[in-house]
Amino acid sequence: VSEKEFLSQIKEHQNVIYKLVHLYATSEEDKKDMYQEILFQAWKTYPSFRGEAKFSTWLYRLSLNTIFTIQRKTNKIEYTDTAKYEEQLIAASANDEKERLYKAIRTLSETERAIVSLHLDGYDNKEVSELLGITANLVGVRLHRAKQQLTTLLKHI
């Protein structure tokens, strides 16, 4: 596998890595470690990618598995207090909608962040359930709950 080919695929889909790391990293250092580990694992396992799934789906699966493995082993689980977070939202720039959306999603549980992220990128409940290993019904329930929470949180701005 040529590095050029790998790099071209990764650059085309780097938004997947960026979005997920942005939702789970708790510090700049954490973010760099996650980027590096995802790229390291992607480079190592890329030869086994046979195109049976879309590259973006393959990268999503690898990134989620890597991020959760890092977090489990280091216990870096961020639980943002909602009330405290609302104050941060009010203070945020009104024009920076995307950053506010990221911050709002980061208040959700770890699994709900993945569900919302996949949903917003166009994956249906069945695809999300296969990636996460939970039932499609549960995905639907948690997505509904997450959307309600996000709507409540963001309408105050």
Added chain:
Amino acid sequence: MDFENVWRQGGDSDDALNKLLNTDDFSKLQSKLPLVKLKRNLLIGIIWAVIITTFYITVFFFVGIWQGYVVLAVLIIFNIVIALDSSKLYNNINVNISTTNSLKEELQKNYTSFIDGGVYRNG
């Protein structure tokens, strides 16, 4: 706010990611997985256990008193058990992230490598 539209706005990159993507050689990247560090530490522990046990065995033949034989025998057995246990754990820890397992399966795999003697049953 329309979540979908906001989510799909461009600009999904930053300096840290771009710097890594412009690296000269991907094969030079190092793994930051805590599992890798754990595996390395286990290996160092096993090597030390072997060295110390070899020393005890050597001393064993020169002690000359029965109390010394008993103490050394206990230490040797203890070290061998620890080394065997550590090597079993070392072999069970898989530092490769799967691209076929679901997230739940991957976390189960990590869990069983520590808790269930490395016996991972898919599904």
